Amino acid sequence: MHVDLNSCFASIEQQANPLFRGRPIAIAAYTTPNACVLAPSIEAKRFGIKVGFSVREAQQVCPNIIILAPDTEKYRVIHKQFIKILMDYSSAVTPKSIDEAIVDFSDPALHTLDLELIGKEIKHRLKTEIGQSILCNVGIATNRFLAKTAAGLHKPDGLDIITHKNLLDTYQNMTLLDICGINLRYERRLNINGIYTPLQFFNSSIPKLQKQVFKSIVGYHWYARLRGWETDNIDFSQKSISHEYSLHKKSHDFYELSKILMKMCERVGRRLRSSNQIAKGIYFRCAYTDNNEFHQSKTFANSIIYASDDLYKHAEKLFKDQFTGKTVRLFAVGCFNLSPEDPEQLELFNPKKQQLVKAMDKINDRYGEFIVSTARMLDTNSEALDRIAFGKVKEMDYN
Amino acid sequence: MHLKLQEKVSVVSIFNHKSNKVTPYQIKWQNRNYTTKEVGLHHTIHIGKVLHHIYSISDGNTFFRLNLNTENLHWTLEEVWDESSDQ
Numbered sequence: 001m002h003v004d005l006n007s008c009f010a011s012i013e014q015q016a017n018p019l020f021r022g023r024p025i026a027i028a029a030y031t032t033p034n035a036c037v038l039a040p041s042i043e044a045k046r047f048g049i050k051v052g053f054s055v056r057e058a059q060q061v062c063p064n065i066i067i068l069a070p071d072t073e074k075y076r077v078i079h080k081q082f083i084k085i086l087m088d089y090s091s092a093v094t095p096k097s098i099d100e101a102i103v104d105f106s107d108p109a110l111h112t113l114d115l116e117l118i119g120k121e122i123k124h125r126l127k128t129e130i131g132q133s134i135l136c137n138v139g140i141a142t143n144r145f146l147a148k149t150a151a152g153l154h155k156p157d158g159l160d161i162i163t164h165k166n167l168l169d170t171y172q173n174m175t176l177l178d179i180c181g182i183n184l185r186y187e188r189r190l191n192i193n194g195i196y197t198p199l200q201f202f203n204s205s206i207p208k209l210q211k212q213v214f215k216s217i218v219g220y221h222w223y224a225r226l227r228g229w230e231t232d233n234i235d236f237s238q239k240s241i242s243h244e245y246s247l248h249k250k251s252h253d254f255y256e257l258s259k260i261l262m263k264m265c266e267r268v269g270r271r272l273r274s275s276n277q278i279a280k281g282i283y284f285r286c287a288y289t290d291n292n293e294f295h296q297s298k299t300f301a302n303s304i305i306y307a308s309d310d311l312y313k314h315a316e317k318l319f320k321d322q323f324t325g326k327t328v329r330l331f332a333v334g335c336f337n338l339s340p341e342d343p344e345q346l347e348l349f350n351p352k353k354q355q356l357v358k359a360m361d362k363i364n365d366r367y368g369e370f371i372v373s374t375a376r377m378l379d380t381n382s383e384a385l386d387r388i389a390f391g392k393v394k395e396m397d398y399n
Numbered sequence: 400m401h402l403k404l405q406e407k408v409s410v411v412s413i414f415n416h417k418s419n420k421v422t423p424y425q426i427k428w429q430n431r432n433y434t435t436k437e438v439g440l441h442h443t444i445h446i447g448k449v450l451h452h453i454y455s456i457s458d459g460n461t462f463f464r465l466n467l468n469t470e471n472l473h474w475t476l477e478e479v480w481d482e483s484s485d486q
Binding site: 012 | 437439440442444446447448453455462480482
């Protein structure tokens, strides 16, 4: 079963503030004209406003639209309540993103359950336990792919089941781009091989898909997926921790930019240490207003990344080495090659510095983020804000 | 009118022993009393180790975001959205 909250961030804001209900609202990265719309409400979608519109475009289409900045803490709390409700029906719940989750009923002990009834009950509970504005789409099928497809058939507030009886009818009414996982590039690839509709895709043989179209095992995965056989029940472990930030005020001032970079490194470092991990590689990306960009990663065989300022030193060097004074619009910094924190490895790290980092973390845990920080981060309160990355909920604590 | 603020306010709250819910019933802000008509959302956040209860309430015309700090039990008004003043 795939459960997808409708217009999640906007619905939560409409639930919190009754004055917003029934009105077009949108959550945007910032409330400034060039900021990007992250979540339009159902009413705003009726005006044609979509994710990715700029605030200015949204206001041109709908002058009365209310633009709000994201309240990430609020969305995380609702996400946890949402997952908690789902866990009452199966212990195998996989959050796929902040607003969608998979409930696995493949355990033989659960085979007698009426999933349609459960789907209706989940919808009812979301409304009564969280709020009347919280609607969801429920999709039920034999695999994750078809369940997600079913959840997208009747938005908002739909409940659909795909079985062997209506599978072909469902494909009949779809285009290739309606298939989750088929983007423009894949569509072109399918077209080149004479596949123009989902039904033609479904009727393609394994050798054609595997040897001609996708030229890999991916072809077989599509063959199975389209038939409702499970190919996507893979739990990917966390491979990196990163933070991307589209600058509120674009700048070419190296000192100002390095302050933002330091704050981003501190966010990444805090998340790295709170997951009790160390890293052996860093990644840095910088995009300029002239649409050029620079990105580089670096791995370390003999040193580790643990403290935020180590991460900063490497990121700053990568930035400095190529910076020519152009205006920066976006930074991304992250670390990879993660492994569990090991006292022996930490010995590589200066013990005094290790104690200092731990003491600073302890103070920030007790009194709140950035209560103690490096001097370079002064005056960065409105920069590198807390954000929810689409599709990433691996660090969420559900206890 | 949309205001973001950090202002201590006086709040009358009610505990209902049947539903086990605490509701801010009335708030006094700028010498005016506002009676809660609806609690849109109640959620909690941690700032450091301190638990804060956030109430999103409305009296029908005005929306308030209230924060109850559970360490000192002080109420802070964090946001006001009032559309009657725009007309």
